[in-house]
Amino acid sequence: MELLRVEDLHVYYLTLRGYVRAVDGVTFTLTKGEVLGIAGESGSGKSTLVNYIILPKPPMVRVKGRIYYKGLELTGLAREELGKIRYKGISIIPQYAMDSLSPTKKVKRIILDLARGRSREDLIEKARERLKLVNLSERVLDMYPIELSGGMKQRVVMVISTLLDPDVLIADEITSALDVTTQRAVLEMIRDFKETGIIKSVIFVTHDIAALYQIADRIMVMYAGKLVEIGDADGVVGNPKHPYTRALIESLPRIGVRYKVKRLKGIPGSPPSLLNPPRGCRFSPRCSEALEKCRFEEPPETLVDGRRVYCWLYSR
Numbered sequence: 001m002e003l004l005r006v007e008d009l010h011v012y013y014l015t016l017r018g019y020v021r022a023v024d025g026v027t028f029t030l031t032k033g034e035v036l037g038i039a040g041e042s043g044s045g046k047s048t049l050v051n052y053i054i055l056p057k058p059p060m061v062r063v064k065g066r067i068y069y070k071g072l073e074l075t076g077l078a079r080e081e082l083g084k085i086r087y088k089g090i091s092i093i094p095q096y097a098m099d100s101l102s103p104t105k106k107v108k109r110i111i112l113d114l115a116r117g118r119s120r121e122d123l124i125e126k127a128r129e130r131l132k133l134v135n136l137s138e139r140v141l142d143m144y145p146i147e148l149s150g151g152m153k154q155r156v157v158m159v160i161s162t163l164l165d166p167d168v169l170i171a172d173e174i175t176s177a178l179d180v181t182t183q184r185a186v187l188e189m190i191r192d193f194k195e196t197g198i199i200k201s202v203i204f205v206t207h208d209i210a211a212l213y214q215i216a217d218r219i220m221v222m223y224a225g226k227l228v229e230i231g232d233a234d235g236v237v238g239n240p241k242h243p244y245t246r247a248l249i250e251s252l253p254r255i256g257v258r259y260k261v262k263r264l265k266g267i268p269g270s271p272p273s274l275l276n277p278p279r280g281c282r283f284s285p286r287c288s289e290a291l292e293k294c295r296f297e298e299p300p301e302t303l304v305d306g307r308r309v310y311c312w313l314y315s316r
């Protein structure tokens, strides 16, 4: 069953210097039970894409495209209507959420903000159970965010954002600021929440494709506002098709090889300005396999081994 559908979405930021073309024609669906991972370098438009789904706000401007949640069109809905879907239908843990917990409110108070007509007692009771589930004491309810460690905060954020059992949980870089052990615990928590039916499906955003591989069923790779490749996780990581995906995978440290011993093979050059992105394929200026036409014509969607790839190498 399809929960979410994003069709040819273009979301720009209106700035004094012009439009920043942060998301420029992205199409994908999310089905029930699935974990979709979104990977890509810093600035590729990952946060803009997922924020726009349920938290659109200026200076974001939707230039084109539509979003549907269970057949209901979200694009064009009033903020109030979207607010009713947030937490219960689609819940997002925005990037840096754990650092933006209100410092003057106790955890209990933050949770009660979700009540909105629901029984406060039931909500707190549920929060108690969920805290237990993530190995936190219920005493956390009477604490201020500042009293919690990073790992504890991330678990609290996870409990809050899933308290109303959302169909879709969007998690944006929730493991990035954590040490490896805590990262693993957070990934396990997501898996548990999915297995117990608290959440039905997940969009997991991270620049860390190795972490993604541990959790995602499908992986979507973004570059400079464009989707470059999307398909099953094993295929994308084990046999990447797009030169950018390949470079991204090759830049990962091999298992057992320490960062210090072997320098990472980075991708030469840097992502383009999205105020004035290159013509043709946006990766072409950095691509070692670029053909002449890559610099002038946008690559069409091509199906390669059941995977959607946007690259001229596959559609000559």
Ligand SMILES: Nc1ncnc2c1ncn2[C@@H]1O[C@H](COP(=O)(O)OP(=O)(O)OP(=O)(O)O)[C@@H](O)[C@H]1O
Residues within 6 Å of the ligand: 013, 014, 015, 020, 022, 040, 041, 042, 043, 044, 045, 046, 047, 048, 049, 059, 095, 173, 207, 274
């Ligand atoms: N409020 C804003 N105004 C103008 N440009 C913005 C704004 N927010 C983001 N951008 C630009 O939009 C582009 C995409 O940013 P976004 O934060 O979506 O990328 P990201 O892939 O999430 O990066 P990261 O991995 O660093 O989180 C970048 O070029 C960024 O500079």
Ligand SMILES: [Mg+2]
Residues within 6 Å of the ligand: 046, 047, 048, 095, 172, 173
């Ligand atoms: Mg981001």
